Amino acid sequence: MNRVDGESISRLLRAWRSRVDARTVPELRGLYPRPGRRLSQAHVARMTGVSEGWYRALEAGRRQDFSESFLLRVAQALRLSEAETLTLFLAVCGRRPPGLLAPDPTDLPxxxxxxxxxxxxxxxxxxxxxxxxxxxxxxxxxxxxxxxxxxxxxxxxxxxxxxxxxxxxxxxxxxxxxxxxxxxxxxxxxxxxxxxxxxxxxxxxxxxxxxxxxxxxxxxxxxxxxxxxxxxxxxxxxxxxxxxxxxxxxxxxxxxxxxxxxxxxxxxxx
The missing domain is CATH 3.30.450.180 (Beta-Lactamase)
Structure with a gap:
């Protein structure tokens, strides 16, 4: 990710994270202290099975060897749409997410x-x-x-x-x-x-x-x-x-x- 791309995906990731109410996330139930409405970077890291620093690097737009499985977990944690998941993958690794385009081939637009x-x-x-x-x-x-x-x-x-x-x-x-x-x-x-x-x-x-x-x-x-x-x-x-x-x-x-x-x-x- 170059600087412009990093800033762009950083802003988007922060916006996507801010719209998720942490109180509605099953994986965060039972935590102490109980999470408030705001979903934090630490929460997303916990939900995706990585360290907080690893997720913070993604949100900061720093180039890392982010795996497809990790990016898919981020998309799930942030409740991204298909278009948002596509944007995440293209910005981070320059390719489409695996399995995103798997509609019924006979179901034609x-x-x-x-x-x-x-x-x-x-x-x-x-x-x-x-x-x-x-x-x-x-x-x-x-x-x-x-x-x-x-x-x-x-x-x-x-x-x-x-x-x-x-x-x-x-x-x-x-x-x-x-x-x-x-x-x-x-x-x-x-x-x-x-x-x-x-x-x-x-x-x-x-x-x-x-x-x-x-x-x-x-x-x-x-x-x-x-x-x-x-x-x-x-x-x-x-x-x-x-x-x-x-x-x-x-x-x-x-x-x-x-x-x-x-x-x-x-x-x-x-």
């Missing part, structure tokens, strides 16, 4: 759902951090019927389904290497995510080509926005087409990817 439904010109879909398909527009289901199957997952279909190797031309260089490079980034950016670890393990165990590419390559790719694919789909009579993918992150649900697919070269056969 109205605006995101409307944007997907109103995209009628091109295929579009939503996927989560592990590339599970959460929702699609009708055209996506017509182009790629596999997305309508229960448990549809982009990585599993692209890398493991024989159908993908027929429909995605130049599969190894244009598709497999890109998708495996994306998995490499995801697995390292969130090592605690068991679903991502399982996804990588299942793909590498199931396919020799993926194992070979994984061992040969060290490339990393964060996303495939703007990537060009050559496709041959039954929907288009198996004629070859070139498309571009566009990847957006909905501000209301940054745990989701909003992806839509547009034709290249002015082709209007959709």
């Amino acid at each position: 109205r605006g995101v759902q409307a944007l997907l439904e109103q995209q009628v010109s091109y295929p579009a879909y939503l996927s989560d951090v592990a590339w599970n398909v959460v929702a699609v527009n009708p055209l996506m289901g017509e182009w790629f019927p596999w997305v309508l199957r229960p448990g549809a997952n982009l990585m599993r279909w692209t890398l493991l389904d024989p159908e993908a190797r027929e429909q995605m031309l130049d599969w190894e260089d244009s598709c497999a290497r890109i998708y495996l490079a994306m998995l490499r980034v995801a697995a390292n950016s969130d090592p605690a995510n068991a679903e991502l670890r399982t996804l990588v393990r299942d793909i590498l165990e199931a396919d020799a080509d993926c194992r070979r590419i994984w061992s040969e390559e060290s490339d990393v790719v964060e996303h495939r926005d703007g990537h060009v694919f050559r496709l041959r789909l039954p929907y288009h009579g198996n004629a070859e087409i070139r498309v571009t993918t566009h990847v957006l992150l909905p501000i209301q649900r940054p745990d989701l990817r909003f992806v839509f697919i547009t034709p290249m070269d002015g082709w209007a056969g959709v």
Whole structure:
């Protein structure tokens, strides 16, 4: 935390602490002398299991090796909202709190759902951090019927389904290497995510080509926005087409990817 950030989070922490009535805190009952209305730094330290000096360093904005579990306990002790917890984490350690964004992936904000439904010109879909398909527009289901199957997952279909190797031309260089490079980034950016670890393990165990590419390559790719694919789909009579993918992150649900697919070269056969 630099000086400005430290002063800012210090002021916020003091304000958040001052609004908690110590008399309503179960962990402080039975203390002698009995706490008054004001929640003190010593009280918060007791509630979070650290020394008063350690908590005082946080509130003073001094840089320390504050753990995520400690910051989560502070958020609970001060009864912070999700936005306040996010602010605390960003100010102190520059990252989002673990598990803050864990809503039901199918519970879409109205605006995101409307944007997907109103995209009628091109295929579009939503996927989560592990590339599970959460929702699609009708055209996506017509182009790629596999997305309508229960448990549809982009990585599993692209890398493991024989159908993908027929429909995605130049599969190894244009598709497999890109998708495996994306998995490499995801697995390292969130090592605690068991679903991502399982996804990588299942793909590498199931396919020799993926194992070979994984061992040969060290490339990393964060996303495939703007990537060009050559496709041959039954929907288009198996004629070859070139498309571009566009990847957006909905501000209301940054745990989701909003992806839509547009034709290249002015082709209007959709």
